[in-house]
Amino acid sequence: MNMVPKEYQINKVINHNEYLINGKISNWDGKHTQVYSTLLSVKNDDKPLLIGNTPEMSGDYALKALDAAHTAFNYGQGVWPTMKVYERIQCMESFVEKMKTKREEIVKLLMWEIGKNLNDSRKEFDRTVEYINDTIVEYKRIDRKGATFQNKSGVRALIRRGPLGVVLCLGPYNYPLNETFALLIPAIIMGNTTIFKPAKHGVLLIAPLLEAFKESFPDGVVNIVFGRGREIATPIMKSGKVDVLALIGHSSSAISLQDLHPQKNRLRLVLGLEAKNPGIILKDADIDLTVKECISGTLSFNGQRCTALKILYVHDEIKDEFLSKFVKAVDELKLGLPWENTLLTPLPEPAKPKYISDLIDDAISQGAKILNKKGGDKQKNFVFPAVLYPVKKEMKVYKEEQFGPVIPIISFSDISTPIKDMSASNYGQQVSIFGKDVDTLGPIIDSMVNLVCRVNLNSACQRGPDIYPFTGRKDSAVATLSVHDALRSFSIRTFVASKDNELNKGILREMIDSKKSHFIRTDYYL
Numbered sequence: 048m049n050m051v052p053k054e055y056q057i058n059k060v061i062n063h064n065e066y067l068i069n070g071k072i073s074n075w076d077g078k079h080t081q082v083y084s085t086l087l088s089v090k091n092d093d094k095p096l097l098i099g100n101t102p103e104m105s106g107d108y109a110l111k112a113l114d115a116a117h118t119a120f121n122y123g124q125g126v127w128p129t130m131k132v133y134e135r136i137q138c139m140e141s142f143v144e145k146m147k148t149k150r151e152e153i154v155k156l157l158m159w160e161i162g163k164n165l166n167d168s169r170k171e172f173d174r175t176v177e178y179i180n181d182t183i184v185e186y187k188r189i190d191r192k193g194a195t196f197q198n199k200s201g202v203r204a205l206i207r208r209g210p211l212g213v214v215l216c217l218g219p220y221n222y223p224l225n226e227t228f229a230l231l232i233p234a235i236i237m238g239n240t241t242i243f244k245p246a247k248h249g250v251l252l253i254a255p256l257l258e259a260f261k262e263s264f265p266d267g268v269v270n271i272v273f274g275r276g277r278e279i280a281t282p283i284m285k286s287g288k289v290d291v292l293a294l295i296g297h298s299s300s301a302i303s304l305q306d307l308h309p310q311k312n313r314l315r316l317v318l319g320l321e322a323k324n325p326g327i328i329l330k331d332a333d334i335d336l337t338v339k340e341c342i343s344g345t346l347s348f349n350g351q352r353c354t355a356l357k358i359l360y361v362h363d364e365i366k367d368e369f370l371s372k373f374v375k376a377v378d379e380l381k382l383g384l385p386w387e388n389t390l391l392t393p394l395p396e397p398a399k400p401k402y403i404s405d406l407i408d409d410a411i412s413q414g415a416k417i418l419n420k421k422g423g424d425k426q427k428n429f430v431f432p433a434v435l436y437p438v439k440k441e442m443k444v445y446k447e448e449q450f451g452p453v454i455p456i457i458s459f460s461d462i463s464t465p466i467k468d469m470s471a472s473n474y475g476q477q478v479s480i481f482g483k484d485v486d487t488l489g490p491i492i493d494s495m496v497n498l499v500c501r502v503n504l505n506s507a508c509q510r511g512p513d514i515y516p517f518t519g520r521k522d523s524a525v526a527t528l529s530v531h532d533a534l535r536s537f538s539i540r541t542f543v544a545s546k547d548n549e550l551n552k553g554i555l556r557e558m559i560d561s562k563k564s565h566f567i568r569t570d571y572y573l
C-alpha cells in the first residue's frame with residue numbers, strides 16, 4: 048500500500064453485507080463473495096488483494112426482491128406508477144442530491160475494483176449525475192407535450208407515456224455506475240419498479256448508495272440484491288413476472304435470460320450488447336489526427352469499452368506511414384495505477400491477460416506479426432497492447448470482441464473490402480471513418496449509416512454525449528438509449544379518448560378543474 052497516495056488507500060477489508068428489499072436495508076448472514084483487486088498484483092507470485100466482501104444471495108432472496116417490485120407496481124395500481132409525475136421527479140431530485148455526497152467514496156472504489164483511471168472514474172461519476180439531471184429536465188419536457196388534448200375525426204385524446212411494470216436491471220463491469228444507472232434511472236422515473244443486481248466487478252461501489260435509494264423512493268420501487276447472475280436472474284426470469292429485461296452485456300446472456308421467460312411477448316427488451324466497431328482509414332486521412340483518435344478509440348480504458356475501435360482497416364497507400372506513427376504512439380503509452388492517470392491500467396479480470404495473450408498467439412500462428420516492440424509483454428495483471436498485422440478473417444482476434452488491449456489491423460485497396468466485412472458482421476454499433484475528400488466520403492457514409500447506427504467522421508467511436516442516441520443493429524443492441532430515448536424505451540404510450548360531445552367535454556372540463564386525476568390534467572411542471 049506504500050505506493051498508494053493516502054487518500055486512495057483502502058486500509059481495511061470492506062465488509063459490505065447489506066441489501067435493499069421492499070424499502071428495508073437488511074443484513075445478509077449467508078455466504079459472501081470475496082472482492083479482489085488486481086491493481087497491485089504485477090508478478091506471478093503477487094496475489095490479488097482482498098478489498099472486500101459482498102453478499103452472495105440466493106435465488107429465494109431474488110424472488111423476495113421480485114415480489115417487492117411486483118407488489119409495488121401492483122399491476123399499475125401501486126403508489127409509484129400512479130403517483131403525480133412531479134412527485135416522482137421530487138424523489139429523483141432527492142436521490143441525486145444524496146448521491147452527490149458519495150462521490151469520493153465511489154470514485155475510489157471504481158479505481159480499486161475495475162482499474163479505471165482517476166480522471167475517467169471522476170468522469171463516470173459526474174457524467175452519471177449529469178445524466179440524472181438531464182433525465183429530469185427531459186421528463187418534464189415529455190410530460191409538457193402530453194398536457195394537450197388532440198381532436199381528430201370527432202375523437203378527443205390525451206396521450207401520455209405510462210410505465211411498463213417490473214424491470215430487471217443488469218449492468219456491465221466496465222461502467223458499473225454509469226451504464227447501469229443509464230438503465231435504472233429512466234426505468235424508475237417513468238413509474239416502473241425495479242430489481243437491480245450489480246455487475247461482476249464494481250459491486251462494492253454500489254453499497255454507499257443503498258441508503259439514498261431507500262430514503263428517496265417508496266418501498267419496493269428499487270430493490271438491490273447481490274450475487275451471481277445466474278443464481279439471481281434465473282428464478283426472476285422464470286417467474287414470468289418481469290416486464291422489461293434491461294441489460295448491458297453480452298448477447299449470449301441476453302438470449303439465455305429471454306429464453307427463461309414463459310411469456311416472451313410480454314417481455315420488453317432494452318439491451319446494449321457487444322460490438323466490433325471498425326476504424327477505416329482512407330488514403331487522404333490526416334495521419335496525425337487519425338493516430339490520435341485511433342489511440343484513444345482502441346485503448347481508452349485498455350479497450351474495455353463496447354464502443355472501442357476493435358479493428359482498424361488502413362488503405363494500402365498510407366499503410367506504412369500510418370503504421371509507423373501508430374506503433375510508435377502505442378509504445379509510448381504508459382501503464383500505471385489508476386491515480387497516476389495513465390491511459391493503460393491493470394485489467395480487473397484475472398483471466399483477461401491470458402485471453403489476450405491467446406488471441407495474440409493465435410494470430411501469430413496464422414501469419415500476423417506484432418509490429419510494436421512492447422506488444423504482448425505480459426505481467427500478471429496486464430498485457431501491453433499488441434498491434435497485429437496483417438490480420439485475416441480466420442484469426443480469433445478478427446472474429447471475437449477482444450474487449451482488451453490488442454489491436455488487429457487489415458489493409459485494403461478498395462473500400463468494398465471493409466464494407467463487405469461490416470455487412471457480414473454480426474455487429475452493427477458504430478464505425479469511424481478517416482478521410483477528407485467529400486466525393487469519396489459521401490457514398491461511403493451513405494452505405495455505412497445503414498450498417499451501423501453512428502458514423503464518426505475523423506473521430507473515435509463513443510457513446511456520449513448522452514443526449515445522442517446510443518443503439519446498434521444486429522447483435523449489438525435492442526432499443527435506443529439516450530436521455531430522451533431511454534424514457535421512451537422504459538414506457539409505453541397510453542391515452543384517454545372520448546367522442547367529442549357535450550357530455551364528455553363537461554366531464555373532462557370538471558376533471559381538469561377538480562384535479563381528480565393525475566393523468567388527465569393540462570398543467571405542466573416548470
Ligand code: G3H
Binds near residue numbers: 354
Ligand atoms: O461499454 C460501452 C460504453 O457505452 C462506452 O461508452 O463510449 O462513453 O466509453 P463510452
